[in-house]
Amino acid sequence: MSRGSSRRAFLRSSAALFAGLALPRFRLRRSDGPLPFSISLAEWSFHRALMSGRMANLDFPQRARELGFRGIEYVNVFFGDHVKDLGYLGELRRRCDHAGVRSLLIMCDGLGALGDPDPAARRRAVAAHRPWLEAAAFLGCHSIRVNARSSGSWDEQRDRAAEGLHALALLADPLALDVLVENHGGLSSNGRWLAETLAAADHPRVGALPDFGNFRVGPEEEYDRYRGVAELMPFARAVSAKSYDFDAEGWETTLDYPRLLGIVLDAGYRGWIGVEYEGARLSEEDGIRATKTLLERVGRAWAADHPSEDRRGR
Numbered sequence: 001m002s003r004g005s006s007r008r009a010f011l012r013s014s015a016a017l018f019a020g021l022a023l024p025r026f027r028l029r030r031s032d033g034p035l036p037f038s039i040s041l042a043e044w045s046f047h048r049a050l051m052s053g054r055m056a057n058l059d060f061p062q063r064a065r066e067l068g069f070r071g072i073e074y075v076n077v078f079f080g081d082h083v084k085d086l087g088y089l090g091e092l093r094r095r096c097d098h099a100g101v102r103s104l105l106i107m108c109d110g111l112g113a114l115g116d117p118d119p120a121a122r123r124r125a126v127a128a129h130r131p132w133l134e135a136a137a138f139l140g141c142h143s144i145r146v147n148a149r150s151s152g153s154w155d156e157q158r159d160r161a162a163e164g165l166h167a168l169a170l171l172a173d174p175l176a177l178d179v180l181v182e183n184h185g186g187l188s189s190n191g192r193w194l195a196e197t198l199a200a201a202d203h204p205r206v207g208a209l210p211d212f213g214n215f216r217v218g219p220e221e222e223y224d225r226y227r228g229v230a231e232l233m234p235f236a237r238a239v240s241a242k243s244y245d246f247d248a249e250g251w252e253t254t255l256d257y258p259r260l261l262g263i264v265l266d267a268g269y270r271g272w273i274g275v276e277y278e279g280a281r282l283s284e285e286d287g288i289r290a291t292k293t294l295l296e297r298v299g300r301a302w303a304a305d306h307p308s309e310d311r312r313g314r
Contacts, residue, residue, distance in 0.1 A: 032300065033300055033303050033304060034300075034303065035296060035299045035300060035303065036265055036302065036306075037264075037269070037273050037299060038070075038071060038271065038272045038273070039272070039274075039295055039296070040070075040071030040072060040274040040275070041067065041069040041072050041073065041275050042073040042075075042107070042274040042275060042276040043057075043060055043074050043075045043107075044107070045275060045276055045278075045284055045288050046060065046063065048284055049284060050078050057074070057078040057079055057080070057082075058088075058092055061095045061096045061098075061101045065099040065100060065101050067285065067288055069101065069275075069292075070100065070102060071101065071104045071274075072096070072101050072102070073104050073107060073145075073238075073274050074105070074106045074107065075107045075109070076106055076110070076111075076132055077109060077110065079135075083132060083135050084131055084134075084135075086138070089135055093138070093139055093140070096140075102140070103136075103139040103140050104141055104142060104143070104238070105141050105142060105143040105238060106136045106139075106145070107145040107182075108129060108132050108144050108146050109147065111125060111146075112125030113125055113147075113150060114126065114129075114150075114168065115148055115149055115151075115157055115160035115161030115164050116150065116151075117150070117151055117152055117156070117160060122160065122163065122164045123167070125164060126164055126167045126168050129144065129146065129168055133171055133172050136175075136177055137175040137176070137177055142237075143177055143178040143179065143180045143237060144172070144177060144178075144179060144180070145181070145182050145209050146168065146179055146181055146182075147182065147185075147188065148181045148184075148188045148194060149161070149185070149186060149188065150186075154193060157187050157193070157197075158196050158197045159200065161197050162197050162198075162200035162201040162202070165179060165181065165197070165201040165203070165206050166201045166203050169201065169204075169205035169206050170203070177205070178205050178206070178207050179203075179205055179207070180206075180207045180208060180237055180238055181198060181207075181208055181209065182209045182210075182211050182240065183214045183215060183228060184214050185214065185216070187217070189214055189215050189216055189217045189223055190217050190223050190228070191215070191223060191228030191230070191232055192231055194228075194232060195208075195231045195232060195234070195235065198232075198235045199235075206235075207235045207236065208235035208236045208237070209236070209237070209239065209240055210228070210229045210233065210239055210240065211240040211242055211276070212225065212239075212240065212241055212243075213225070213240075213243075213244070213278070214242070226256070226260065226263060229263050230267070233263065233267035233269060236269055237271065238271060238272055238273075238274065239269065239274065240273075240276050241273050241295055242255070242276050243275070243287065243290070243291040243294075245281055246282070246287075246290045246294070250290060250297070251294070252291075257295075257298050258301070261302060265299075265302050273295060275291045275292050275295065276291075277290075277291050
């Protein structure tokens with residue numbers, strides 16, 4: 001697809017989504033029907049246990065399965081120096097098979113800025129992601145998640161990040177992997193900028209991983225998360241259901257989950273939605289369970305109000 005046709009497709013999809021933003025939130029009612037998506041678990045939900053040493057990366061598949069998940073999303077920092085260790089990766093794959101869980105993606109941080117103003121530094125950042133692409137392919141993942149970090153003006157950052165993403169996608173394509181960008185700080189937390197950047201990357205392997213919570217664009221400024229999720233959904237190949245805390249009735253206290261999931265599902269998305277609990281009041285296990293329960297509750301309510309929709313998650 002040409003750069004011009006990518007931009008036109010983005011604009012058409014965005015217009016359709018924004019038309020839905022003005023609609024009232026769907027009515028929440030009880031339903032025991034099937035979910036219109038699949039629920040995975042992001043490893044960051046266990047970051048306290050992993051950072052303290054109470055849990056190891058190799059333990060993640062079994063812990064996820066015990067909590068009722070069949071899909072998992074890794075974080076590269078918890079692999080230590082094992083990204084090229086086929087023995088370690090083989091053991092991780094064996095544990096996934098034993099637990100009956102599927103490796104979906106690796107979230108990659110700390111590997112350099114794909115939109116660095118220095119072209120040589122951009123190339124080094126792209127090269128630093130290559131081992132993680134190879135590890136993801138070995139584990140059977142569909143993607144790696146990366147950051148679109150850059151500096152400069154709006155247009156400079158867009159073009160620099162798009163160039164780095166395109167170069168990384170060229171490495172990912174022979175491995176049948178996608179390169180997904182999360183709203184994750186700086187201009188990437190501005191939904192409009194990130195959508196422009198993904199369109200400018202102009203490669204079918206480049207997509208988005210919209211996160212419900214990461215829309216802080218400055219110390220005192222937040223981008224409208226509902227608009228941001230809608231702007232990213234035309235590119236979405238995974239979704240991160242961030243959560244922080246819950247009230248006595250099980251509702252997330254800072255995010256409007258029915259509205260957010262309505263945007264995701266009204267966009268036609270039926271893939272994996274990853275639980276990413278980041279709160280401090282509940283234990284990690286309790287926060288994970290609360291997020292999963294809320295996703296199921298809201299997802300089934302949406303499906304009950306859309307009986308003609310295809311409800312099959314992938």
